[in-house]
Amino acid sequence: MSDPVVGLILLGVLVVLLTAGLWIALALAGVAAVALVFFSNAPVGLVMATTFWGHSHSWSLAALPLFILMGEILLRSRLSADMFSGLAPWLGRLPGRLLHVNVIGCAIFAAVSGSSAATAATIGKMSIPELKSRGYPESLILGTLAGSATLGLLIPPSIILIVYGVATEQSIARLFVAGILPGLMLVGLFGAYVAARALLNPGLIPAFDQPMSLREKLWAARGLIPVAVLIAGVIGAIYTGIASPTDAAALGVMFSLLLAVLSGSFSRRDFLDALLSATRTSCMIAFILLGAAFLAVAMGFTGLPRNLAAWIGEMGLSPYVLLAVLTLFFIVLGLFLDGISVVVLTTSIIMPMVLAVGIDPIWFGIYLVLVVEMSQITPPVGFNLFVIQGLTGIDILRIARAAFPFFLLLLLSVLLITLFPGIVTYLPDAMSG
Template sequence: MSDPVVGLILLGLLFVFLAGGLWIALSLSAVAAVALAFFSNSSVGLNLAVTFWGHSHSWSLTALPLFILMGEILLRSRLSKDMFNGLAPWLGGLPGRLLHVNVLGCAIFAAVSGSSAATAATIGKMSIPELKSRGYPESLILGTLAGSATLGLLIPPSIILIVYGVATEQSIARLFVAGLIPGAMLVGLFSVYVAVRAWMDPNLIPAETVKLNLKEKLWEARGLIPVALLIAGVIGAIYTGIASPTDAAALGVLLSILMAVLSGSFSRRDFMDALLSAARTSCMIAFILLGAAFLAVSMGFTGLPRNLASWIGEMGLSPYVLLAVLTIFFIVLGLFLDGISVVVLTTSIIMPMVLAVGIDPIWFGIYLVLVVEMSQITPPVGFNLFVIQGLTGIDILRIAKAALPFFFLLLLAVVLITLFPQIVTYLPDAMSR
């Protein structure tokens, strides 16, 4: 049987399992078992046992539950509210005024949570009632929150970058550093969009009602200090080489617990809730990763990735053409799957093609995260949309419409890093020199 036919059979089988409601991890493992049983000469049971055991005690993967726990702790403390109050006085004079709190607040919280959904939930709980009470338009409140919360996937410590790094055996520290400039670029694009909307329609943004002098602004900004110290401790330890991402994650958990307790808003019950929530999320992601690893092993035995890479190489596709095709593919896939699932489902198949045309795997990781960010704000499976719907009760299609401009801004970011790859590669290259 030819490779294209085998590939189509396995892909069709995967979609049948997913459409039938089977867990993603079980769907991946079932397809891997079928591939080994019918299209290779290797043992299903032996490969399943070896793969699950070998990938279940990865030191790099240890950073994942720690960063998730750090975000859960911050979600349940008053540190996030203090951060909002500290930003608001400084942004009231900008075009778009307090809408920039959504953008910068999401960027800051993304730098300590690593999760898009946690960022949307935390910032949304604070900003939506406040901005509505001050008369800001609903579409911009929802749009800036949904779009900016996607920064949780890109700005380190990013959970999805850890997943990509583990799945493709790339340096997580280099991936984290590579996400800094693109993350800052997205913050700039989102803020410029808000400013342009405010300039185009001055009546859209309500007038500032409270004006503080410099001393009062500085006093309010004290709420930013704990979060700033946490970011500096985690990211600084990684960038300077003092600690690995896993060590930095452990440091982040300790600092977040200390700061949450000192804030006086973190109880023993909150801590237990954070532990349970982090355990549930971590187990779900780890289970998916094990299934994806088993699928990658089975694909190796069938020879599909190797033959597919050779086929792509013989076609002579340019990197730009391949990236254009992959972008459409990932956008469509993101309509039905969450970001982590997209990464683990595709890397074993896509990476040989990517490497065959000479694309840097570190650069491709950031590209992939940017494209996956789009899936967070597109129905029917847009996690950020669900989170915001849960906070507001607003119809998910209205939220998706409000987030549409940010979808195109993310697409613009993909174009920019494709035309100017140094946006991604400059810091990792500087780090390795």
């Protein structure tokens, strides 16, 4: 049976399981089992057991529940409300107003967590209730959150850039620096989209509150100081080499707990509620990650990603045509694989053809992350969609529709860095010089 037919069969099985109402993680594991039973000779039970065990104690992912806990603590303290009240006067006159808090908040937290799922969970916990209570449209709340949370994959420290750097033997420091300008570009594109929607439909956004003087704005902004101290502490610990991202996540929990207690709005009951909620959210994400890991391993046994990549390499394409084909290839893979799995499964096959046509491997790493970011907001396997669904209980297709404009913006960003590669390479080259 040909590889495209096998791929369509597995995709069909996944769609059937999801539409039947099966849990996402179980649906992913079910497709993996079907792939192993019918399209490989690997023992299903052994592969599943070793995959679940091997991925259940990943040190790099240990930061995830810690960052989620940090967000839960901030949510239950006065700090999250202070952040909105501090930003609101400054953003109130911008088209789109407080929706920009979603974009800016995700960008800031991405610089702390390095994880798209953690960014979506943490910022979502803070922003969704606030924006809903203020009357902002649901589609833009969900869309800006799902799209902006993808910045967690790009803005350093990025877990997926570390994986790519190790897999391709590229400098992780250069990759981190290369992600800065594209990350800022995405923040600008997302903010411009929100502003354009607001300008085209003025009735979409709630009216601005009473104008404030500069002194009143500065006084309101004092609520941003604790959050700024928290972010500076976590980021500073990572970039000075004092702590790894996981250690910095633990520091973030300590700082957020200390600031919450000092704010006078955080009780012992709040702390217990934060622990329980963080546990539930972390378990939800971890369960999905285990199912996705099992599916990724199963796909490796079937040889589908490897054969499709090799097939592309045999075409002898020019750099631009190769990138166009690879973009489509990664989008299709992203429909049913997580980003790290896509990188791990394909880089060893794709990198030789990328280097053969003269594409800079540092540039290609950022390109790959941007394309993989799309998979975070495309069903049926879009982790940001799952996280937001877990937070809100809203149907995943509604969330996907709200996030679709941001998928197109990510596609535009890929086009921009292809036409203007200096967006990616300028800072790494300057650092080397």
